[in-house]
Amino acid sequence: MARADQKVLGYLGRALSLELSAVQLYSTQASLVASWGLHQPAKALREEAYSEMSHAERIIQRMLAVGVAPNASRLRPTALGGSLDELLDIDIRFERDLIELYSGAVEHCQKIGDYDDRMLFKDLLDEEHVHHHQLIKWQADLRGMTQ
Ligand SMILES: [Fe+2]
Numbered sequence: 001m002a003r004a005d006q007k008v009l010g011y012l013g014r015a016l017s018l019e020l021s022a023v024q025l026y027s028t029q030a031s032l033v034a035s036w037g038l039h040q041p042a043k044a045l046r047e048e049a050y051s052e053m054s055h056a057e058r059i060i061q062r063m064l065a066v067g068v069a070p071n072a073s074r075l076r077p078t079a080l081g082g083s084l085d086e087l088l089d090i091d092i093r094f095e096r097d098l099i100e101l102y103s104g105a106v107e108h109c110q111k112i113g114d115y116d117d118r119m120l121f122k123d124l125l126d127e128e129h130v131h132h133h134q135l136i137k138w139q140a141d142l143r144g145m146t147q
């Protein structure tokens, strides 16, 4: 079994809480915008929730591999908004928080020479960068349409 660095375990724990919070966030938003009659955005947000769930699963698998039980106990409360534009603002900020967390995790793993965890965090970092980018583009397109 891989040795577990305390700080890496801390990053894994925070990552799990944040990824599960992202599932809660996007699932809530999917239902919210569906209630506004926005079916395409609802579908896109639901897919976002699935993507974050797959991140949570990868973190859980890593935790099991290093011999710790997943124990996320506090999720970030879901911020609500009154328009799709407001929801996208919230999402862009949320993805930025994920990017910040994973950047720190990658840097730490690099420093201590922890290759496996570095690979995991780097993959997740790259995917959150893609999410962040897509959300910014979505918001720009939306604003262009409503001008
Ligand atoms: Fe994620």
Ligand SMILES: [Fe+2]
Residues within 6 Å of the ligand: 022, 052, 095, 098, 127, 128, 131, 132
């Ligand atoms: Fe994301």
